[in-house]
Amino acid sequence: MEDALANRPHVIIVGAGFGGLEAAKKLGPENVRVTVIDRTNYHLFQPLLYQVATAALSPADIAAPVRAVLSKYKNVEVILAEVQSVDVEAKKIRTTDTEIGYDFLILATGARHSYFGHNEWEKLAPGLKSLEDAIEVRRRLLMAFEYAEKITDEAARKAAMTFVIIGGGPTGVEMAGAIAEISRHTLARDFRHIDPSQARVILIEGEPRLLAAFPKDLSASALKQLVDLGVEVRTATRATNLTETGVQVGNEFIPCRVKIWAAGNNASFVGKALGASIDRVGRVIVNDDLTISGHPEVQVIGDLANFSHQTGEPLPGVSPVAMQQGRHAARNVLAMIAGRKPQRFHYWDKGSLATIGRNRAVADLKFAHLSGLPAWLAWLFVHIVFLVGFRNRFLVLFQWAWAYFTFDKGARLITRNFQAEQRPPA
Amino acid sequence: MEDALANRPHVIIVGAGFGGLEAAKKLGPENVRVTVIDRTNYHLFQPLLYQVATAALSPADIAAPVRAVLSKYKNVEVILAEVQSVDVEAKKIRTTDTEIGYDFLILATGARHSYFGHNEWEKLAPGLKSLEDAIEVRRRLLMAFEYAEKITDEAARKAAMTFVIIGGGPTGVEMAGAIAEISRHTLARDFRHIDPSQARVILIEGEPRLLAAFPKDLSASALKQLVDLGVEVRTATRATNLTETGVQVGNEFIPCRVKIWAAGNNASFVGKALGASIDRVGRVIVNDDLTISGHPEVQVIGDLANFSHQTGEPLPGVSPVAMQQGRHAARNVLAMIAGRKPQRFHYWDKGSLATIGRNRAVADLKFAHLSGLPAWLAWLFVHIVFLVGFRNRFLVLFQWAWAYFTFDKGARLITRNFQAEQRPPA
Numbered sequence: 001m002e003d004a005l006a007n008r009p010h011v012i013i014v015g016a017g018f019g020g021l022e023a024a025k026k027l028g029p030e031n032v033r034v035t036v037i038d039r040t041n042y043h044l045f046q047p048l049l050y051q052v053a054t055a056a057l058s059p060a061d062i063a064a065p066v067r068a069v070l071s072k073y074k075n076v077e078v079i080l081a082e083v084q085s086v087d088v089e090a091k092k093i094r095t096t097d098t099e100i101g102y103d104f105l106i107l108a109t110g111a112r113h114s115y116f117g118h119n120e121w122e123k124l125a126p127g128l129k130s131l132e133d134a135i136e137v138r139r140r141l142l143m144a145f146e147y148a149e150k151i152t153d154e155a156a157r158k159a160a161m162t163f164v165i166i167g168g169g170p171t172g173v174e175m176a177g178a179i180a181e182i183s184r185h186t187l188a189r190d191f192r193h194i195d196p197s198q199a200r201v202i203l204i205e206g207e208p209r210l211l212a213a214f215p216k217d218l219s220a221s222a223l224k225q226l227v228d229l230g231v232e233v234r235t236a237t238r239a240t241n242l243t244e245t246g247v248q249v250g251n252e253f254i255p256c257r258v259k260i261w262a263a264g265n266n267a268s269f270v271g272k273a274l275g276a277s278i279d280r281v282g283r284v285i286v287n288d289d290l291t292i293s294g295h296p297e298v299q300v301i302g303d304l305a306n307f308s309h310q311t312g313e314p315l316p317g318v319s320p321v322a323m324q325q326g327r328h329a330a331r332n333v334l335a336m337i338a339g340r341k342p343q344r345f346h347y348w349d350k351g352s353l354a355t356i357g358r359n360r361a362v363a364d365l366k367f368a369h370l371s372g373l374p375a376w377l378a379w380l381f382v383h384i385v386f387l388v389g390f391r392n393r394f395l396v397l398f399q400w401a402w403a404y405f406t407f408d409k410g411a412r413l414i415t416r417n418f419q420a421e422q423r424p425p426a
Numbered sequence: 427m428e429d430a431l432a433n434r435p436h437v438i439i440v441g442a443g444f445g446g447l448e449a450a451k452k453l454g455p456e457n458v459r460v461t462v463i464d465r466t467n468y469h470l471f472q473p474l475l476y477q478v479a480t481a482a483l484s485p486a487d488i489a490a491p492v493r494a495v496l497s498k499y500k501n502v503e504v505i506l507a508e509v510q511s512v513d514v515e516a517k518k519i520r521t522t523d524t525e526i527g528y529d530f531l532i533l534a535t536g537a538r539h540s541y542f543g544h545n546e547w548e549k550l551a552p553g554l555k556s557l558e559d560a561i562e563v564r565r566r567l568l569m570a571f572e573y574a575e576k577i578t579d580e581a582a583r584k585a586a587m588t589f590v591i592i593g594g595g596p597t598g599v600e601m602a603g604a605i606a607e608i609s610r611h612t613l614a615r616d617f618r619h620i621d622p623s624q625a626r627v628i629l630i631e632g633e634p635r636l637l638a639a640f641p642k643d644l645s646a647s648a649l650k651q652l653v654d655l656g657v658e659v660r661t662a663t664r665a666t667n668l669t670e671t672g673v674q675v676g677n678e679f680i681p682c683r684v685k686i687w688a689a690g691n692n693a694s695f696v697g698k699a700l701g702a703s704i705d706r707v708g709r710v711i712v713n714d715d716l717t718i719s720g721h722p723e724v725q726v727i728g729d730l731a732n733f734s735h736q737t738g739e740p741l742p743g744v745s746p747v748a749m750q751q752g753r754h755a756a757r758n759v760l761a762m763i764a765g766r767k768p769q770r771f772h773y774w775d776k777g778s779l780a781t782i783g784r785n786r787a788v789a790d791l792k793f794a795h796l797s798g799l800p801a802w803l804a805w806l807f808v809h810i811v812f813l814v815g816f817r818n819r820f821l822v823l824f825q826w827a828w829a830y831f832t833f834d835k836g837a838r839l840i841t842r843n844f845q846a847e848q849r850p851p852a
């Protein structure tokens with residue numbers, strides 16, 4: 001099999017997120033050899049990561065093994081490795097283990113959160129990009145209530161039951177809503193010395209309104225829905241300092257134990273490693289056909305790309321952009337193999353959704369703006385349809401139905417690291 | 427509420443495993459004050475831990491938050507803490523945070539695996555007692571195949587695809603069967619350079635037969651069923667040394683990357699801390715009523731107890747023993763409060779089950795010995811019935827049905843520790 005493949009054009013796809021996976025699926029049935037490289041062994045459905053962080057879903061519910069997703073394409077090989085550098089002149093990439101040559105390269109390594117130069121804040125306020133992030137946030141949330149239940153000092157207890165989310169984009173809004181719900185409903189009856197429904201959830205946004213990428217009426221609706229849930233929203237204000245004991249917000253120091261970062265992204269370092277021009281957050285500035293200048297065999301897609309040819313602004317770092325770019329990049333590869341030119345990319349924006357909680361969401365469907373229950377149903381539908389694999393879809397749907405009717409969230413596990421596990425003295 | 431409770435007799439239960447949880451449920455509706463202390467926030471359904479380790483189930487599927495399980499009993503308080511010592515004279519226990527007095531104490535802290543004095547083997551061959559253990563074993567299993575796929579050295583590849591399980595009791599048998607199945611079915615089509623179905627699974631048992639606690643005909647059947655699955659079983663032989671690169675078994679050194687320990691248990695250190703007589707594996711030797719000598723207010727149950735009054739041998743460390751002892755200990759507490767004596771415990775042995783794989787199991791139901799499909803159906807039924815919570819029951823059942831018909835196992839995640847997570851160079 002490998003011998004027959006060796007003569008085909010070799011396409012390397014780095015990153016098995018929404019963009020990379022779509023490109024691989026599109027190229028899977030074609031007369032090419034494809035190598036997909038990712039540093040995890042699973043495709044992560046990032047839009048539902050906040051539900052793992054708030055104990056509604058298990059990690060495996062929103063992750064599908066990359067090998068399994070692509071196993072039916074015999075010309076696609078999957079490698080678990082981290083890319084360290086790209087040599088566009090020699091057409092080679094270097095991973096932690098080895099060096100591999102390519103004919104075509106699709107880079108889709110995404111983004112991590114950015115702390116605006118304050119990397120020391122990462123330990124204090126984890127972000128939400130990976131499963132490990134989500135499990136850590138879940139641990140901190142649940143531990144805060146356990147801690148509050150045990151202590152008697154009133155100020156410390158209040159701080160333990162204050163949750164500050166920094167950043168009022170979709171992730172921040174979703175986290176704030178979910179924490180408010182878990183404290184008001186799921187945990188309400190579980191404790192004897194504290195009342196979890198008294199937890200303070202504070203959402204901080206630097207811009208004058210939440211969900212800045214949404215139309216103004218939906219921002220206002222999101223604000224109202226969050227306030228109804230009991231979330232304190234502070235817009236046009238910034239977190240200027242973070243410490244173990246709290247957050248400095250403008251002139252006020254808010255004592256709090258758990259802080260969650262949802263404020264900014266930095267593109268993967270691979271962009272820099274490429275040597276192409278990058279923007280201020282590390283995204284590669286791509287041509288209107290997704291290629292980089294001077295190297296049409298290299299395409300950059302998804303959160304790693306700065307594509308500004310359509311609106312003058314970079315397209316947002318959301319999954320529909322990544323998926324459409326993934327399919328487009330695959331089509332470009334096939335075109336170039338056939339001796340044609342890569343085509344201009346055009347993003348078809350079907351709208352945006354953000355959920356706030358049970359029956360609460362906003363949806364900008366372009367032709368209509370929805371709030372509350374209709375928006376929430378739209379959100380539900382879209383997320384179930386796009387979740388990879390019937391098994392995951394079903395498990396998620398069942399757990400949502402269960403949570404909807406019982407207010408219970410089943411994945412309330414505080415797990416420790418293996419190495420750090422406390423052992424009894426021998 | 428707390429004031430009204432303060433005058434009631436105070437029962438502390440340490441450990442929310444099968445024994446502790448049953449005791450708490452039994453005491454929940456009674457006129458006592460109960461404090462349940464556990465070092466995790468969940469009750470773990472240990473008999474299915476091997477399914478988390480082999481990617482069939484998610485951690486949350488076999489774990490239920492202790493608070494949620496007991497939340498309806500308003501006189502039961504749950505504390506997340508680790509017990510460090512017990513002062514039976516002062517009737518006090520000391521946790522990592524505080525000191526608490528009791529009127530009655532039920533100790534149910536269970537066991538960890540024991541390496542027969544070779545504690546350095548623990549890092550080389552993790553056991554299977556906690557969720558962290560299971561996630562680590564899962565990571566090693568899946569990483570072994572990823573590693574084998576990447577390397578070209580034939581000997582190293584063979585070693586990566588050799589899995590040695592040390593200990594042929596129920597856990598060892600279940601792990602060997604599950605690893606054989608995942609390699610022969612689930613992963614079979616996922617790789618391009620290796621054939622996972624060629625993986626060697628070797629099960630080593632020191633005794634002359636597997637499942638020494640089962641009748642001889644069922645041991646023979648288990649052996650046959652494992653061999654049919656392609657497992658190499660070596661009985662009457664011991665692992666005399668473990669290294670990074672392999673296992674010394676008798677005169678043979680078996681090169682292998684992944685080693686799993688299923689050979690022995692040591693009771694929790696709390697037994698020692700009690701100052702009562704303990705046996706060679708740390709279990710507390712209890713009276714025939716589960717109390718310890720001189721202190722009828724202290725009872726020890728489950729894997730932590732050595733109860734030899736019924737058969738002359740200690741009762742086995744299985745969940746039915748723990749559950750029956752938990753209920754009995756609770757009844758004893760109520761009897762003593764009423765001025766009566768604690769009663770002699772009698773274990774009603776309904777039989778034993780061990781599963782080997784799809785349609786493969788053995789069941790000793792006392793009145794009948796079952797093998798293969800009937801035993802497997804019995805195992806399925808018992809485990810679903812006893813799994814805590816409808817939600818977990820349903821999720822597990824669905825995932826088993828899915829796996830049964832598709833050979834797919836959905837929880838194939840290689841997750842890293844948060845602290846150890848590789849970050850891109852800044």
